[in-house]
Amino acid sequence: MSRPRTHYLRGEARRALVLDAAVEVIADHGLEGVTHRAVARAAEVPLSTTSYFFGSLDELVGAAVTRIADGVLADVDSLLTDAAGMAATSSIDGYIDRFVDIITAPRARQILVQFEAYLGSTRRVELVEPVQRIVQAYESAATTVLGALGATDPERAGRHLVAVLDGFAINRLAHPRPDDHELLREAVQLVAAAHLGVPLTRAS
């Protein structure tokens, strides 16, 4: 990317501010709760600002989800960069623990919005592409990692891993239980065991 001018940068920062506010509104009120007024209030900008950047509410919602997708892609990229170095030095267990930590790191609210977008993509065409990009990014990262560890069917192993993570996440949003994290860690280790064909022993 060429170096943006200050003026442009300020515009970009305001646009990002509006999108972050839209994400908060979606978390609080669902996709249908997004209005110019609600987003402008959450962003603490004049009412005209949101429509300056976005011609329609659909466009605004689409851009907010695209911003989440971009964030996911960046996270996943750094995960894979880390992965290259870690594979050599760390146990499979330690590696998987780290993978789970990174994937589950996004705040509960972001996951909530991400899932609202998944469900909303069946009725909002502008969400189809960013939503697929999010799922694809997670799955291809998981596929790469499990493939590197020797999974016999890396693609399905990757889908399995991301399904476990997202399945736990949606159940946890609906009904959090104290042992969620522990069970999740165990579930992920078993995913690895099931696909790597070797029994895992815990580091500690």
Add this chain to the structure above:
Amino acid sequence: MPVRPQSHYARGHARRAKVLEATIEVIAERGIEGVTHRSVAARAEVPSSTPSYFFTSIDELIGAAITTIAEQVVTAVDELITAATAGVVDEDEFADQLVELMSDARPQLVRVQFEAYLASERRPDLQAPVQEIMRGFDAATAQALRAVGVVDADLVARQFVAVIDGFALHRIAWSRGEEDRAALTAVLRRLLDSYRGEGRAPA
């Protein structure tokens, strides 16, 4: 002829059920926030005053609609467990039917179910029915796992439910047709083999 409250009641009951069915359809089409007395009445083809006759608030209406899904789930699961206990369906069929019940057979209901999961934090009326659905699935899955000799079936069940829910969620987000079901079946089989081989992960 004497007044027959029974049929009067039955008629009211049928209208209430119609309103709830319409509510589920509205949620599937427009999300939880799309539910209004007006949108539900239009969908149910009843006067716009009818939903508020049965339900005093929108949250109560949505909660009742989600409860009907929970009841259907629990009934279906009970029937399946009865069939399994009686030996009418074998292990493989049981697993297949459980997946069918939790995702395949009811794509629209799964979407509505997940809408309720996501909305339950901001709508407390949904928490009880949502937890009822989750308990129903957990119990059925635990039963299935016990039947094939998995120890600690109750905890392991939640892991299987997570996989099935995760696949269902991804199918909504990004369907890959036939491969979805094939991948889920393959994955559950592998997972089951690994549990049978080792029990729970060594502590």
